[in-house]
Amino acid sequence: xxxxxxxxxxxxxxxxxxxxxxxxxxxxxxxxxxxxxxxxxxxxxxxxxxxxxxxxxxxxxxxxxxxxxxxxxxxxxxxxxxxxxxxxxxxxxxxxxxxxxxxxxxxxxxxxxxxxxxxxxxxxxxxxxxxxxxxxxxxxxxxxxxxxxxxxxxxxxxxxxxxxxxxxxxxxxxxxxxxxxxxxxxxxxxxxxxxxxxxxxxxxxxxxxxxxxxxxxxxxxxxxxxxxxxxxxxxxxxxxxxxxxxxxxxxxxxxxxxxxxxxxxxxxxxxxxxxxxxxxxxxxxxxxxxxxxxxxxxxxxxxxxxxxxxxxxxxxxxxxxxxxxxxxxxxxxxxxxxxxxxxxxxxxxxxxxxxxxxxxxxxxxxxxxxxxxxxxxxxxxxxxxxxxxxxxxxxxxxxxxxxxxxxxxxxxxxxxxxxxxxxxxxxxxxxxxxxxxxxxxxxxxxxxxxxxxxxxxxxxxxxxxxxxxxxxxxxxxxxxxxxxxxxxxxxxxxxxxxxxxxxxxxxxxxxxxxxxxxxxxxxxxxxxxxxxxxxxxxxxxxxxxxxxxxxxxxxxxxxxxxxxxxxxxxxxxxxxxxx
Numbered sequence: 001x002x003x004x005x006x007x008x009x010x011x012x013x014x015x016x017x018x019x020x021x022x023x024x025x026x027x028x029x030x031x032x033x034x035x036x037x038x039x040x041x042x043x044x045x046x047x048x049x050x051x052x053x054x055x056x057x058x059x060x061x062x063x064x065x066x067x068x069x070x071x072x073x074x075x076x077x078x079x080x081x082x083x084x085x086x087x088x089x090x091x092x093x094x095x096x097x098x099x100x101x102x103x104x105x106x107x108x109x110x111x112x113x114x115x116x117x118x119x120x121x122x123x124x125x126x127x128x129x130x131x132x133x134x135x136x137x138x139x140x141x142x143x144x145x146x147x148x149x150x151x152x153x154x155x156x157x158x159x160x161x162x163x164x165x166x167x168x169x170x171x172x173x174x175x176x177x178x179x180x181x182x183x184x185x186x187x188x189x190x191x192x193x194x195x196x197x198x199x200x201x202x203x204x205x206x207x208x209x210x211x212x213x214x215x216x217x218x219x220x221x222x223x224x225x226x227x228x229x230x231x232x233x234x235x236x237x238x239x240x241x242x243x244x245x246x247x248x249x250x251x252x253x254x255x256x257x258x259x260x261x262x263x264x265x266x267x268x269x270x271x272x273x274x275x276x277x278x279x280x281x282x283x284x285x286x287x288x289x290x291x292x293x294x295x296x297x298x299x300x301x302x303x304x305x306x307x308x309x310x311x312x313x314x315x316x317x318x319x320x321x322x323x324x325x326x327x328x329x330x331x332x333x334x335x336x337x338x339x340x341x342x343x344x345x346x347x348x349x350x351x352x353x354x355x356x357x358x359x360x361x362x363x364x365x366x367x368x369x370x371x372x373x374x375x376x377x378x379x380x381x382x383x384x385x386x387x388x389x390x391x392x393x394x395x396x397x398x399x400x401x402x403x404x405x406x407x408x409x410x411x412x413x414x415x416x417x418x419x420x421x422x423x424x425x426x427x428x429x430x431x432x433x434x435x436x437x438x439x440x441x442x443x444x445x446x447x448x449x450x451x452x453x454x455x456x457x458x459x460x461x462x463x464x465x466x467x468x469x470x471x472x473x474x475x476x477x478x479x480x481x482x483x484x485x486x487x488x489x490x491x492x493x494x495x496x497x498x499x500x501x502x503x504x505x506x507x508x509x510x511x512x513x514x515x516x517x518x519x520x521x522x523x524x525x526x527x528x529x530x531x532x533x534x535x536x537x538x539x540x541x542x543x544x545x546x547x548x549x550x551x552x553x554x555x556x557x558x559x560x561x562x563x564x565x566x567x568x569x570x571x572x573x574x575x576x577x578x579x
Contacts, residue, residue, distance in 0.1 A: 054078040082108025138193045140205035152216040157486035209234040220248035231256030263486045268382030270480045276430040281356040286500040290544035291537040299339040301359045308335035317347035318547035346536040347546045369428045370395045374415040375435035376403040431457040439467035443474045450475035508563045514576035518556035531572040533564030
């Protein structure tokens with residue numbers, strides 16, 4: 001019978017024990033100076049010396065009492081006393097002997113009931129458990145997987161990105177150096193493998209040469225190491241990294257990064273774009289090819305009071321819908337332009353310029369009061385710079401004194417203090433922008449600002465997607481999610497589809513015209529009613545058609561530019577992606 005057949009007759013636990021025992025022997029023979037081995041050796045030698053010393057003292061005290069026992073009996077008494085078994089067949093008769101018995105007993109409790117179990121757990125049980133855990137952790141991906149996305153961190157940005165990758169049928173793999181994190185994420189159904197991020201072999205096993213993209217969102221230093229390591233394996237794969245410091249951008253590019261994303265400035269720009277004020281009536285929030293997406297405060301236009309259809313016929317731009325207290329509604333026949341809403345527009349640059357000329361209220365007074373920014377951190381300061389570029393004045397409320405020094409536009413104090421907010425001008429500010437990282441703090445500040453000024457525009461940053469609904473419920477008009485903006489930016493770079501986040505819960509995306517809809521008019525396609533998404537433009541070889549009418553025919557070789565919620569986008573893809 002060969003060795004394979006004999007192994008096949010052994011139960012699984014026996015094979016596991018045999019494998020582990022062989023590993024211990026190999027470790028013992030190859031690493032005699034290993035730290036664990038030295039610690040175990042020291043413990044055994046100390047315990048042996050202690051037992052021997054106690055046995056010798058036992059012989060001396062027994063001789064003092066007039067009793068005589070063999071040396072083996074001395075070891076027997078010492079071990080039974082130290083282990084707290086205490087058979088009682090050998091005992092001292094004097095107080096000195098009994099005091100000695102107490103000393104041996106206490107020493108045994110410390111060494112044999114406390115130190116010995118912990119030593120066993122640390123040097124044997126934990127390595128065995130780690131070995132078992134490591135044996136079931138994936139360290140490579142299948143050879144047939146290609147055009148996948150390699151990720152290096154499970155932060156809020158990647159948590160928001162993974163569902164988008166799944167939605168658009170992109171394979172992904174999360175590479176983590178933390179073994180416990182890999183096991184935990186695998187249990188949650190997240191595709192993760194274990195490997196050191198500075199080891200080229202890790203990226204070889206992750207299939208970096210056949211991947212569509214590597215995206216790393218860790219600290220600037222670790223990102224640089226990841227980029228440098230991955231670029232050493234392949235020079236073809238797209239590598240994207242985030243950067244927190246401006247100086248890191250050049251370093252990452254020199255390391256081999258194709259694109260560096262400064263998410264701080266991205267979200268600051270998004271927050272500043274939505275602030276009421278500035279000389280222009282409309283302010284641009286994004287572009288997809290030739291199509292420009294813009295927002296306008298309805299109260300600053302001459303469209304207030306008009307019905308949706310009437311307002312739409314009067315202008316060449318597409319009035320997509322209305323923002324009101326954080327809720328977005330696609331324009332419907334029965335909709336009316338209210339003064340407390342923000343209009344979402346889509347059109348060409350020329351059409352928006354025409355809108356500014358024709359629909360600005362003639363008697364409108366320019367906004368002269370400052371926008372209030374709560375938080376003077378990186379996002380708050382970047383938001384201030386963005387507002388300044390738009391010609392909008394600002395005041396920052398900052399609690400840390402060192403950030404408030406040397407600027408007349410910074411008010412030092414806590415934003416939770418009503419007096420500080422009033423000193424900063426909340427009673428007259430058109431907008432307050434809340435920028436701290438902590439979502440719970442932002443919910444509190446939103447409620448406070450809404451209490452002080454029920455009519456003020458509140459724009460807020462959110463770190464986690466889960467907090468968006470709570471911020472809207474607290475009274476926030478517009479929420480910009482750090483995680484969603486980062487995930488959308490990364491997803492755009494895959495070039496699978498153009499995706500623009502207008503605000504949390506509203507995206508503009510581009511997709512090929514489904515074959516089953518080609519040749520039909522927009523009215524016949526009935527996409528708005530079927531998916532809650534609205535067509536705002538049609539791309540073809542001649543350019544982009546903006547504000548298409550209901551009788552516009554959908555071309556076979558064109559692309560649709562659409563606006564809708566993520567759920568509406570998913571519904572559209574579910575209905576038409578397979579066509």
